[in-house]
Amino acid sequence: MNPKVLLQISQAQVNFLGKTTFRNLNFTWESGQHWAIIGNSGQELTAFLETIRDTTHLSQGKISRYFAEDYVAKKTSEGSVHSFRDLISYVSQQYKFRNKSNLQNFYFQQRFNSSEADEAASVKEYILENSPAVPGPWNLENVSKLLRLDHLLDSSILKLSNGETRRLALALGLMRQPLLYLMDQPMTGLDAESREAFGDFLKVIISSGIQVLLTTSSHEIPDGITHIANLSNDGITASLERKNYNLNQVQAYALPWDMNLLGYLLKSPEFDAESVVKLENVSIGYGERKILNSVNWVVKPGERWQLKGKNGSGKSTLISLLIGENPQAYSQNFSLFGRKRGTGESIWDVKRPTGFVAPELVRFFPSNQTVKKVIASGLFDTMGLFKKLNPEQESKVNQWLTLFNLQTFSDLSIHRVPLEKQRWAILARALVKGPELLILDEASQGMDEMQRIIFRDTIQAILEKIPITLIYVSHYQEDIPKAVTKTFELS
Template sequence: MNICLDNLTVNFDDRFQLDEINWQLDDSQHWVITGANGSGKSALAAVLAGIGEHISGTLSGVPAKVGIVSFEAQAELIEAELKKDDADIMDVISAGTPVYEILNPGNSNQQLIDELVEKFSMQSLVNRAFRKLSTGESRKVMLIRALASEPDLLVLDEPFDGLDAYTLEMLQEYLTSLVETVPMVLVLNRFDEFPEFITHIAYIDDGRLQHQIDRNDSKAYNELYQLLHLKTTDLQVPAADPETAIPRLDPAQPLVHLNNIDIKYDDHKIIDSLNWTIERNQHWQLSGPNGSGKTCLLSLITGDHPQCYVNDIFVFGFQRGNGESIWQIKQFIGYVSTALQWEYKVGTGLRNVIISGFYDSIGLYTKATDRQKKIADEWLALLGMSNRADVPFNKLSYGDQRLLLIARAMVKHPPLLILDEPCLGLDDMNRQLVLALIEKICAGSETSVLYVNHHPEDQIKGIDNYLALEKK
């Protein structure tokens, strides 16, 4: 068996579309398809069973005998059974198809069916009508039916959902016994349910196959674990520390208001007559080519630009040039940039890196409170790094350092979080990790996010406001 999906686009009744899928599977491999809810996991598995309308590209090498278990297939069987109750068509109410007929539609090994019925403890139910079963019981019927068909490819969509502990363990062991004879594709949300025999992992997002990972590649595997954790975890952005809370702002005032701003060097204007307002709880994406003035604009907000005093700038309740200090402004801002990462060369542990955000320091030079330690641990849990709390920051990968610095900037819940090209220098996996964290922050806090990058089309869920600068 050598299945090949070559630039395949598949439509599912105009409800969902898989786009330009390139994927190869051979009979020595066992795959897990994973991703967030609605990403296309089940759709990709269904393609292997011949479901969906092919729009473009090719699918080849799929064996004739595919055993599939999915909620969709289960629902179709139940719906077909319910139709037998239609009194307008039938003279009597149907008792429904018995389980033993569902288990063997005519092409399965009856001896194997009997063995599986015993394994799944379904002996007392084989004469019952299929539609009278509970959801968990009907799920077991679907599993027995697929396994007993002795398929050349087994496709199992969330096979462990709804199973009791005994049945789950038994099924894991049974699937392991098939490893040498049947290639398998499993759709799973949870990393802790991945069977040991899985050799490869496919990560899908928004209908596109984003990553294909060999399970033996520990670095890629750990990065994918973090990405899926951030995408699917129920953990929320941790609360601020009430003992080190930032002063309250007037809710009626915008965070930032720039009125007719000009920035020029000699006779060359970088920014010309710009008006821009950032309201509370707004999220913005700032984009533009090199030299368009993105950095200048940020430094006007932070108070680091010398021309901020000759412009009409209102930030966090201060009219610039009226005697306020730069630290009065910066207490309301969380800032992450590549330059900050270059400067943050300390070897302190990850928990302390996050705690340092309460003090805007590089390194931690103040004894942390128990509350601050708890909040830092909650951030580490959100990032999937709880087991690395005491690992030195300078021992982390470049991408993990960026995630930690975003958490550090957010720990005090600043009214404005500025992320200055946070994906710069990151590979695609780490870029997606950072974007997933930004989405989590946008959805789960009252902090306004200002996300700066080169590409206005590189959108983040939750960011609905855009400012694109042009080079003069």
């Protein structure tokens, strides 16, 4: 064995989530190489990382983890409990946080309720409580500074934005003092500034001796990466040094849906107000921390807006007002669908005309909620289905399952299906009731490159068919449909 080789996968047939994912996987990782793995399937990219971690099944071939040989021999001689995983940090796309009772029983509204958010640990508490007592160069102070969490250390983890949560997950990985650092699409959810800074983050941890391997899109190869490999179900189809990499253009394609069925399922909303959203000097804060400060914004029926802002600028808080989840709504001067909040309407009156899609929604559904039940829950604006559907409702839900090719996943728990299937299910949940306003908050996050394009073009097709009002949040300009013509930016 070459002493530089850290890990080698040889002629492996890999089974992941009950099916053969790779037929003949070969890969060699040498010391000093820092890899970006790209491909057309997010599930395959995740399976590749899980193979390194030994959470997939090899029906043939083998994987040799040379990086851990000395460590395993030392711990064995000492009689200590050990695993090669002690030397690995892994940041997946489905990180889950727990409350102070060590239960993952948060509900979606809790993050916007000042008192109930205290059920969750602060960022500082969470880092310290979930970091193993392993000697090494990384501590709370330098990890917090590197990942720009120092000003958030006393904040509840439930109050973090999507991008801030991602940075927390990266910080926890460093606190494990890893030799290998594996990351599954780590730039997902980061704003443009944070994505640009991600290369600096990689350079710092690489200079400390950490070996990096991450999955990403072909358009986002961060600084610090030395080698790139293209992955398919046939295995690694190409590998090359970063300096020899040329970006390929996406080939032409057609939407994979029955467009006639899509048109049949979409119903034009009936607007009876001058504005869908009207905010006048809206300010939201928690303690001394001001999240929104005197925000004014009017969204008229049929308009399509992009909502922009850096991580932590208040986008999620603003959206929480629009979907009826923020208890501070009643002290603010704003109207939805022509009706001022706090004039006797129920939360269900607010939710009924609004469809909402966000990647974090999935983790708030109980584990017994199947893909079909999640879609059906959109008819009742609940986080799960808790009543029997009538024949008309049953038919409508089944048609959305058919449209987005989700029939084979219908009876599986939403938590057990691939991320891209989760995203289509959550979109179907938002559309099944025929909303007047559709809010998409990083809605295609976690999808692979081609699926993101399909998602964007699907939304474009919807906007072309019905005059629905849209608010779209994304840190990626290429994810925004061309029908979105207005921009509102939070500073």
